[in-house]
Amino acid sequence: MKRIRLIARLDIKGENLIKGIHLEGLRIIGSPNEYAHKYYHQGADELIFMDTVASLYGRNHLGDIIKSVAKDIFIPMTVGGGIRSVEDAIAILRLGADKVAVNTAAVTRPELISEISNTLGSQAMVLSVEAKKIESNKWEVYTNNGREGTGIDVIEWAIKGEDLGAGEILLTSVDCEGTRRGFDLDLIKATTGSVSIPVIASGGMGKYQDLYDAVYDADADAIAMADVLHYNRLTFDEIRKKSTISGIIVRDYD
């Protein structure tokens, strides 16, 4: 029996909740505030907010959204996109977030992981890894929301991230993201087998079986879901029921 966390991931562009394919080709879904409340009331275990263009344009629209949802949403919130310094991280936490997810700025300057971890605690430092498959069992780290390759090996980077003080890894498969064809199980398995911190699997969930496979075949500690929730293919209630029946322990919620 495995116990996992069910997380709603909200990708944000400007003021809108959006959804893309392979992190590209963005479509507007609606108001982030409205969807955040919907998932909170459905019993999401956590929320992840990612500003999809922040690192590209060097700005962050998320502040106002976080401040507003933190008023009456009482579950953990992770915020990513455009966080470049400890000061940025502190500012986001002061608005009511609990963790920051860092990708591009950590690749540019890996010491940032240690700085955030030492100042705010490793539990607040989520290393966001965007992974693109380059050959069998080999993945490259991408930055700027799946736009730029770095030449860095995903597994080596995940291990280094843990050493530097990351408390968790948000692992997004650029190849699977938005496709609804399931997670990159090899990627998740290779990562969970290489680090001892929790790994959140993200990118590709289209049906319940995908979640089950990520947990049982690839050892994911948490599942981030977007598309499948935004388009009402599954609700948290349905996911919890299916999980319980198939031997995955999730939070009881009514």
Added chain:
Amino acid sequence: MIKNEVVIIDYGIGNILSVQQGFEEIGIHTIVTSNVKIIEQANHLVLPGVGAFEKAMQALHNLKLVNAIVKVAKQGVPLLGICLGMQMLLDESDEFGVTQGLGLIPGRVEKFPIGKNDHSPIKVPQINWHELVPSISKISWKNSLLKNQKPSDAVYFIHSFVARPLSNNHILANYICSGECIPAVIVRDNIIGCQFHPEKSGKVGLNILKNFIAL
């Protein structure tokens, strides 16, 4: 000071806003402060906290808050330590060398156990929702922080070290992780610590904040 008011100690660490908004959601007026005089007059005092033990204790010392917290606690005022705030209630911590805590509940902060043989190893930080179970001391949950808590009610944990009171009589509830008992709520008279984050545990957590104010 009025009854429906809580003083939250601000020593510059972590997300205090959520603790504050959690209390306000249940209709409790909040004062967020590092002012010794205000803290000494509190009717209900909350010590929040995330991050490193040593840094947090240092911050309390720098703001000259250690004596004030101990004084208020010894006067019988309900004191709630949350997460790192709970761990600081104990005597000392092994995190990055030994650091002295507030010494309000005998015990120490230790590394996580690895997990029982027939279970998967415990991942650290331990980040998950867990249900609470009574400790072997069988202290009643009636009129406590956990009044009305159902066996299926899970709360949100995120921590890398474990608070271990010396006496089981100071453990009100545990959670079970890979077969190991991890203290979740510790109590010594009016001094209470919870390892989980009530302000991040949805409705169940807000009810726990209500219970604290009712003490």
